[in-house]
Amino acid sequence: MLSSIVRHTVLGVIPARFASSRFPGKPLAVVAGKSMLRHVWERASLAGSLSRLLIATDDDRIFAEARRFGAMIRMTSPEHSSGTERVAEVAASDSASLVVNIQGDEPLIEPTAIDAAVNGLIEHPECDMCTLKKRIQDQRELVNPNVVKVVTSLDGNAIYFSRLPIPYETGIGVVHYKHIGLYVYRRDFLLRYAQLPAGPLEKAERLEQLRALENGCRIHVVETDYDSIGVDTPEDLERVADLLAAGVRRTMKNHG
Numbered sequence: 001m002l003s004s005i006v007r008h009t010v011l012g013v014i015p016a017r018f019a020s021s022r023f024p025g026k027p028l029a030v031v032a033g034k035s036m037l038r039h040v041w042e043r044a045s046l047a048g049s050l051s052r053l054l055i056a057t058d059d060d061r062i063f064a065e066a067r068r069f070g071a072m073i074r075m076t077s078p079e080h081s082s083g084t085e086r087v088a089e090v091a092a093s094d095s096a097s098l099v100v101n102i103q104g105d106e107p108l109i110e111p112t113a114i115d116a117a118v119n120g121l122i123e124h125p126e127c128d129m130c131t132l133k134k135r136i137q138d139q140r141e142l143v144n145p146n147v148v149k150v151v152t153s154l155d156g157n158a159i160y161f162s163r164l165p166i167p168y169e170t171g172i173g174v175v176h177y178k179h180i181g182l183y184v185y186r187r188d189f190l191l192r193y194a195q196l197p198a199g200p201l202e203k204a205e206r207l208e209q210l211r212a213l214e215n216g217c218r219i220h221v222v223e224t225d226y227d228s229i230g231v232d233t234p235e236d237l238e239r240v241a242d243l244l245a246a247g248v249r250r251t252m253k254n255h256g
Contacts, residue, residue, distance in 0.1 A: 010118055010184075011096035012050040014040055015083035016066075016104040018059040021161060022233050027104055032244040037062065038069045039107030039244075040044040046111035049118040051096065055104075056086045084183075088194035092186050098122070099190050101183040103112050104112055105231045107240055109182075113226040117184045120222040122149060127157065127220040128189040129181055129212060141178060142170070148207060150221060158219040161207050180228050183209070189217065229246035 016027040016037055025031070027037040034042075037055065043114055044053055054072035057063055058080070066073040080086045082085070084101060091099045098121060113132060121130035133150050141147040145163040153159055154219060160166060161179055170176075199214035201207075231237050 003123055008098050008118075009051045009096040009120060010098045011050050011091065011094050011116070011187075012044055012047065012053040012095055012100040012102055013054070013087040013090050014044065014055045014058045014102045014104045015086040016055055016059075016062050017083075017086075018057075018062055023237075025061075026231060026237070029056075029231075029234075030193050031107060031237055031241045035065055035069075035103070036107050036240075037104060038071075038235070040109060041069070041071050041101065042058055042111045043107070043111060044102050044114060047114035047118075048111070049115040050100065052094075053102075054090065054108070056090045058086075084190075084208060085194050088190050091185075094187075095226070097187055099185045102187070103181055103228070103230065106228050107231065108229050108243060109152045111225040112225050113180070113182060113224055114180055115223055116222050116226075117182050121184045121186070124140045124156075124220040127218040128186055128193075129217065130184045130220045130222060131158070131209070132182050132205060132226065133177040133221050134180055134224055136176040136178050140189055142176055143156075148178050148181075150179040152177075156220055156222075158213060158221050159211075160213070161205065163205055163207070177223070179209075180224060180226060180231075193217070 018025050020026055028035050054074055055066045056074050056076045058076050063073055075091050076086050076089045087101045117130050117132055136142055142165045148161055149166050150161050151159045151166050152205040196211055201214050202210040
């Protein structure tokens with residue numbers, strides 16, 4: 001799968017900020033003996049598609065932690081209102097043709113999911129960016145506004161993202177997908193996108209990716225089995241700790 005990727009330079013960026021209304025300092029929260037930031041870094045480092053990987057922050061504490069475990073780190077402006085803007089600042093001074101925005105609060109990120117999104121954009125040169133979707137199996141997710149849904153065209157490009165169930169019909173044979181928030185951008189598009197004002201759909205849904213659609217961007221969407229587990233609260237961190245511990249136990253059992 002990675003044979004087509006070698007023609008591109010791919011920069012992975014993990015935006016990380018200390019301030020968080022629900023969980024201040026969460027990149028530095030320790031789970032299974034490591035900071036969450038380090039877990040994300042180590043998992044993303046396993047993606048074969050990335051030419052370079054770095055962390056972008058505006059906080060000295062996060063900078064020091066990244067340096068401690070040997071990550072590449074870039075200090076960025078404290079004025080950014082989103083991780084996308086932070087990633088764009090880094091991309092502006094980098095020559096990579098493709099840029100991956102890797103969420104800093106997903107310590108269980110699958111490296112193969114990163115590779116799938118990168119390859120999806122490479123295979124669709126007509127598109128400006130690429131992201132992921134996963135089939136919804138649990139109907140509770142369909143009606144949960146915190147689970148973002150996506151519908152795509154027959155050629156796999158995003159038509160719309162919403163917090164409401166889309167499509168409306170929920171009968172037999174209708175498939176619903178949730179959006180997995182991993183993004184790959186063409187560098188030139190990302191630099192333009194970060195400068196665009198929020199549109200009415202983005203404001204209504206509180207979904208930044210709608211800014212791209214409102215401005216005529218084509219977003220390719222790759223289906224995946226990967227299910228993101230973000231950490232927004234200390235309770236989420238406990239859940240991740242349990243999953244990591246379960247993974248260790250499985251590994252020990254398989255090698256026992």
